[in-house]
Amino acid sequence: MGKRLYRILGKLLYVALFVTIQVAALIVMFLFFRDQFAYFYIVCMLLSLGASIHILNNTTSNPAYKIAWLIPILLFPIFGGLLYLLFGKYRMTRKQRAASRAIREQITSIMEPEHAAMEGLGLQVPDAAIQVRYLLRASGSPPSGHTQTEYLPIGETFFAALLRELEKAESFIFLEYFIVEEGTMWNTILEILERKIKQGVEVRLMYDDLGCLLTLPRHYDRQLREKGLQVCVFNPFNSILSPRFNNRDHRKICIIDGKTGFTGGINLADEYINAYAKHGHWKDTGVCLRGSAVWGMTVQYLALWGFASGRVDAFSHYRPTIGWAESIPHDGVVLPYTDLPLDDELVGETAYLNLIHRAKKYVYITTPYLIIDNEMMTSLCTAAKAGIDVRIITPHIPDKKTVFFLTRSYYAPLQKAGVHIYEYTPGFIHAKTMVCDDEYAIVGTINLDYRSLYLHVEDAVWMYRSSAVHDVKKDFLQTQAVSQEMHPEDLGRIGWLKQIWLGILHAFAPLV
Numbered sequence: 001m002g003k004r005l006y007r008i009l010g011k012l013l014y015v016a017l018f019v020t021i022q023v024a025a026l027i028v029m030f031l032f033f034r035d036q037f038a039y040f041y042i043v044c045m046l047l048s049l050g051a052s053i054h055i056l057n058n059t060t061s062n063p064a065y066k067i068a069w070l071i072p073i074l075l076f077p078i079f080g081g082l083l084y085l086l087f088g089k090y091r092m093t094r095k096q097r098a099a100s101r102a103i104r105e106q107i108t109s110i111m112e113p114e115h116a117a118m119e120g121l122g123l124q125v126p127d128a129a130i131q132v133r134y135l136l137r138a139s140g141s142p143p144s145g146h147t148q149t150e151y152l153p154i155g156e157t158f159f160a161a162l163l164r165e166l167e168k169a170e171s172f173i174f175l176e177y178f179i180v181e182e183g184t185m186w187n188t189i190l191e192i193l194e195r196k197i198k199q200g201v202e203v204r205l206m207y208d209d210l211g212c213l214l215t216l217p218r219h220y221d222r223q224l225r226e227k228g229l230q231v232c233v234f235n236p237f238n239s240i241l242s243p244r245f246n247n248r249d250h251r252k253i254c255i256i257d258g259k260t261g262f263t264g265g266i267n268l269a270d271e272y273i274n275a276y277a278k279h280g281h282w283k284d285t286g287v288c289l290r291g292s293a294v295w296g297m298t299v300q301y302l303a304l305w306g307f308a309s310g311r312v313d314a315f316s317h318y319r320p321t322i323g324w325a326e327s328i329p330h331d332g333v334v335l336p337y338t339d340l341p342l343d344d345e346l347v348g349e350t351a352y353l354n355l356i357h358r359a360k361k362y363v364y365i366t367t368p369y370l371i372i373d374n375e376m377m378t379s380l381c382t383a384a385k386a387g388i389d390v391r392i393i394t395p396h397i398p399d400k401k402t403v404f405f406l407t408r409s410y411y412a413p414l415q416k417a418g419v420h421i422y423e424y425t426p427g428f429i430h431a432k433t434m435v436c437d438d439e440y441a442i443v444g445t446i447n448l449d450y451r452s453l454y455l456h457v458e459d460a461v462w463m464y465r466s467s468a469v470h471d472v473k474k475d476f477l478q479t480q481a482v483s484q485e486m487h488p489e490d491l492g493r494i495g496w497l498k499q500i501w502l503g504i505l506h507a508f509a510p511l512v
Contacts (some may be wrong), residue, residue, distance in 0.1 A: 041078065048073050048081035051088070062454065064373050065510040087246065107140050107299055110315050127358040128439075128464050132335060134354065135462060138347045139337035141300065146325040147291030147334040149461075149468035151443065153475040155273040158266050158286040159185060165260045165288070166192045172202040172318060174255040174301050178248065178445075180207045181215035181269035189268060190227075197228035206232040206305060208249040213237075215269060232309045234457075247341045249308075250445050250456035252286075253301055258320045261294040261336070262286055263459055264443055265368075265430045272430070280397040280427020283479065285366075287443040287461050287468060292325040293334040297459075300338045304457065332466030339446065339458040348446040349453040351462060353379050355436045362389035364476045366431040370394050370407040371449040371509050377410070381417035389420075393476070393483055395430075396423035403449075406505045411486055422483035429479070432460070433472055441469040450510040 052073055055066050069088060073080030132143050152158040166173065166189065173196060180186055193203050205224060212220075221231040234249040254262040264286025271278040289297070298318055306312040339348040356363055356379045363383060370392065372380075384390045392414070398404030411421050432452075435441040444460020446452045463469055484490075494502065 044078045044081060047085070048077045051081040051084040055084070055088075062373055062450075062510065065450070065454065068508050068510040071507055107303055107315075111140055111142060111296075111299060128333070131351070131354045131358070131440075131462065132333065132464075135335050135337050135347070135351060138345050138350070139300075139339070141296035141335060141337050143333045143335045144291065144293035144296065145330045145333060146328045147289055147293040148328055148331050149334060149463055149466040150288040150290075151468040151471035151475065152264065152286040152288060153471070153478075155266050155282060155284045155286075158262070158264065158284070159273045161288055162254060162262055163188065163192065165256050165262075166196070166254075168260075169196050169201050169256045171257045172204070172255075173257075174204050174253070174298070174305075175268075176206040176249065176251050176253040176301060176304070177268050178208045178211040178250045178252060179215055179267035179269050180205075180212055181267075183270040184275045185270050185273050186268045193229065194227055202230070203228065204230040204232070204305065206234055206249065206301075206308065208234045209236040210245065210248055211250075211267075232305055234304075234308050246455050248451075248456050249304070250452060251304075251338070251459045252445050253297060253459060255294060255298050255301055258298050258318055259290065259294055259324070261289045261297040263297070263336070263445065263461060265432050265445060277427070279395070279399050282427060283424055283429040283431060285431040285433055285443060285472075285475065287463075289334060289336070289461065291328045291331075291334075293336055293461075295319060297336045300336065300459065304338075332469070333464040334466060335462045337460060337462060339456075339460075341455050341457065346453060348444075348458050348460065349373075349376065351442060351460065352376070352434055352446070352448075355434055355440055355442065356380060356383050356390075359383055359388045359436050361437045362391070364433075364435045364473065365390075365392045365448070366394075366429055366433045366476065366479065367392065367448040368395055368399070368428065368430045368432070369403055369447045369449040369452075370410050371403070372410060373450070373453070373510075376448065376453075377413065380414060380419055384414070384418035390414075390418070391420045391422065391476075391480065393422045393424055393429055393479055395428045396425045396484065397427045399428055402505070405502070406509060408486075408491060409502050409506065411491070412488060415486075415488060421486045422480055423486055424479060424483045426482055433476070435469060435472040435476060438473065439469065440464055441466070441472040443468070443472065454510065 052070060055061070055069050055073075058066070069084055072083060076083075136142055150161065152161055173193065197203050207216075221233050224231045235245065235247060237245070252263055252265065252267055265284045266272045266286050270276055271282050272284055274282050299315055302313050302315050302318065337347060337351065339346070353376065363380075380390055380392075394407055395404070415421060432446050432448075433441065433443050441463045442460050443463075444458065446458045446460050452458055
């Protein structure tokens, strides 16, 4: 434990050192130009003006996100523009755009024949067909019928199912996680992976560098490569401050032989299986797919791997024999999809909004964070005012106190409209689910906050009339039974100092 902590602290100090050096360089530059302050001031003002014009001209950006950047630029015109250059919206380089185009062309050529499958899925219900067509065009992944869905209502169940399926691997195992941490969960999985590599199974792992900043030692990828794993560290820290560090890989995916796929809110760390109580009882969920829908997940995985690593694979090499899933009975319609922050298409938020807008009876939601934009707020309030039973479960024990304080500030307008909000009193709920009218459900990695909806790489599974839909609803009601419904009086009065702090947080919520 001591050695591990030492290695992690070393990694953190490395990051802090280079950030400090760059900040110090900016201060030195300012001091150097103080004798020519008038010229320096003009340059900075022009930079801030250019940044402001760029922000205002961005027609695809959320208004709240624009305001969050315009405020510091107006308050601190000398440094505001520079801050936006360093931490604002990231644009791909020419090389990245070329790689992205090549990957998209490959996806289109591979997946286009799959699009015809939609006609044979019995999507006569217009509301369902509209949602499928949107996800098909926005993410490129087709709907599938020959797919079994297994909803996994807690981390311990997810872990057991994951180990069971990993043991069955014969061809390849693809893993992609925001957080990987040495401990009971990861070490058990790694033991299986090492054994499978010796059996000739191809094993890949992609993890987010920032997500693993405090959980893995520096150069951990080298250790894994020595064991035979192919490793891609997503968006690694390269010592230079850049807007691209806002864009993290928040997906949690495991694909086995292209036939079985897992996703959900569960990372590969011990708190997710309640091996220890980090914030009380950790409530999280996932879903396991078996069947033709896993091909869509495989393509999404290989696409991001190609973008992040610069190595584009022949996707078809990882496709199971055509027709292998025909023996799997239909279990409704299943469509796994992904949301990328660089294409300005808000797939994750739109998928949620499509469910809310088409609800006839109820919408039940679980999310660890509730920091929403005006469109989501309006949609939830409008649904509740129209008589739809809208319920949301959030944590009672926070993992981030400031974010928890901000989450609670969104309760009042929702409650006033008739939305019922509950807090999971046993601990922290990290599940990201939405279920609607006993017909639709979404399970994935997408939180109801700006970072998930605007900045991160995310994924989820949309399900229509699948057996898992009823399981998601059942789990929600069981979770609600051990949760406390929140009322305005439960939160007490907010003093004027906290109101000021809350106003600041709301202004910068898109950046939190």
